[in-house]
Amino acid sequence: MLFKDLNLIEPIQRALKTEGYVEATPIQEQTIPPILQRKDVLGCAQTGTGKTAAFAIPILQLLFNEKKNETGDKSIKALLLAPTRELAIQIGESFIAYGKHTGIRTTVIFGGVAQGPQTHAIRSGVDILVATPGRLIDLINQKIINLSHIKFFVLDEADRMLDMGMVQDVRRIIAHLPKVRQTLLFSATMPPEIGKLADSMLRNPVKIAVTPVSSTIEIIEQSMYFVDKKHKKELLIHLLKDRTIISALVFSRTKHGANKITQDLEKAGITAQAIHGNKSQSARQLALSNFKEGITRVLVATDIAARGIDIDELSHVINFDLPEVPETYVHRIGRTGRAGLGGVAFSFCDHEEKEWLRGIQRLIGKDVPVAEYNPYPLSAVAPPKEIKLNPKSPSTRRPRSNGYSRNSRKKVD
Helix, strand or coil, X not given: CEHHHCCCCHHHHHHHHHHCCCECCHHHHHHHHHHHCCCCEEEECCCCCCHHHHHHHHHHHHHHHHHCCCCCCCCCCEEEECCCHHHHHHHHHHHHHHCCCCCCCEEEECCCCCCHHHHHHHHXXXXXXXXXXXXXXXXXXXXXXXXXXXXXEEECCHHHHHHCCCHHHHHHHHCCCCCCCEEEEEECCCCHHHHHHHHHHCCCCEEEECCCCCCCCCXXXXXXXXCCHHHHHHHHHHHHCCCCCCCEEEECCCHHHHHHHHHHHHHCCCCEEEECCCCCHHHHHHHHHHHHCCCCCEEEECHHHHCCCCCCCCCEEEECCCCCCHHHHHHHHXXXXXXXXXXXXXXXXXXXXXXXXXXXXXXXXXXXXXXXXXXXXXXXCCXXXXXXXXXXXXXXXXXXXXXXXXXXXXXCC
């Protein structure tokens, strides 16, 4: 379906034309009409399906139509909750782009930076507020933000909020919202806990599932490399010698690991930057900007920091470490192959990660193809696990201070 067939107002149609939007994606085609009809929505869609536009466009249209009858109102009318700073910024940018001709005011707030500019923007008047839970609760407690006039509430990436332990913060925020409102909940996966949260928030929602939860985007070419942990670095550098890998998002399980991978790539002459929770907001934004502009070829990220990264034409995703949670694999590789474009996902698996691989393959319902050529094949025998002695165990205790052993009265030399 074309956007011009969705009964959108002219200011939004003009903005979409500038953005190059012509044909709506399935999630947009199925979500925009019920939102315009003021219905609650429960949406399940993989990343890269155009989910942000699916809720941003109709909210902008509804607010624009209401704003024509209002003058001088500075209250916040729409609240969007996102789990990470990167995703919040990205959603805010989308609202600003689609609503550039509407006069609707959008502000983004998140932690890790001084609150001064954010509070100034709020006091100046905001129609749409995009926020991360922590900073929002902080400003509510300071009585800087009042949510009593909210008409639209969107909870995006609900499954990631659950993973990050934010559900209680979300419930505290909901307690400040008017009971009469339109609520939209979106999630890449639908575990039981999200279902319970949806039941407590939504009223007779329209349920939309564009891609089955357990499926991966079929246009993504997946390959599995079985490799010893000690050779993962060499394999990564070997693969990146292929200049057809224009840009690569590399996933590390830990922040320390992301830093180490970045250092190893830089030593090998490959431009790389890390993005994770220990980085300052300015450093994270600079790394992301450099990656988007092609200044940096490789971005090494942890899962939490990567949530919300939306990069057009990302050619490759590389799982340096396999995720323990199978759904995370689906989310990671969905960073490439966006908007109908092709993409490639490489994954490394050592002996300890084979169990996680089995979980991934059960979830997606098929085996991930093994790479045809691997210069660093996995050794036949798993290395012995390192045994860390308990400092309180008898074998590591120091001799008793009186010079006698525990089990004998014989003097210890």
